[in-house]
Amino acid sequence: MRNERGGLRKDLDAYRLQWRVLGFYERFEQIIAYILSAVVxxxxxxxxxxLIRAVAMLLMAGALNPLDHETFQSVFGMVMTLLIAMEFKHSITRVMVRRDHIVQVKTVILIALLAIARKFIILDPATPPAHIAALAAALVALGVxxxxxxxxxxxVDAAMAEQGKPALMKAAHQRGMERDGDDEDANA
Incomplete structure (x- = not known):
């Protein structure tokens, strides 16, 4: 317990020191990031x-059939919504701990990919083919x-992937994770 207090005290002291060197706009960004984090x-x-309530109600009613299209849409639509919100929270947290000055473009693209995947899950079977094609094109474009x-x-990862050296690729990825902290690539 004493070590935890010492660690927390050091973290708080480091945060206070960091706060003093931040400019007005950087402090404003930090405050907004904390508020957004709380809201998310x-x-x-x-x-x-x-989600828990909906699944419990479906279980009690004996209607939790994953082969039923409407049940699948509602449950997995809620799951995808949670994943999207958690990815938003992760990107905001990276700004809060000052790992990133702004939200990274890769994170925004990943969130957009999740949102389009969610849209495919909750699509009505009567959706016009042109609408589905437009969503598919957006998904492919974002994926590329x-x-x-x-x-x-x-x-380095790209070069090793082309040479087919997965062990070296894994080691390089781990070095990158150590260098960058929690990277959104771990979610991919």
Whole structure:
């Protein structure tokens, strides 16, 4: 317990020192990030509660059949909503701990990919084919952009992947994780 207090005290002292060197706008960003984090946390908790309640109601009614299209849509739509909210929270947390000055483009693209995947899950079977084709094109375009950004961000991984050396690729990825902290690539 004493070590935890010492660690917390050091963290608080480091935060106070960091706060003093921040400019007005950087402090403003930090405050907004904390508020957004709290709001998204509330959304996550409420969404999780609604998901648990919906699944419990379906279980009690004996209607939890994953082969039923409407049940599948509602349950997995809620799950995807939770994943999207958690990814938003993760990106906000990275700004709060000053790992990133702004929200990273890769994270925004990942969230957009999740949102389109959610849209595919909750699509009505009567959706016009043109609408589905437009969503598919957007999904492919975002996927290509995300892939290109990953290739740009880590050329070592890309070179090793082409040579077929998964053990070296894994070691390089772990070095990158140590260098960057929790990276959104771990979610991919």
């Amino acid at each position: 946390s509330v959304i996550i908790v409420v969404s999780l509660w609604q 952009v995300y892939w290109l950004m990953r290739q740009r961000d880590d050329p």
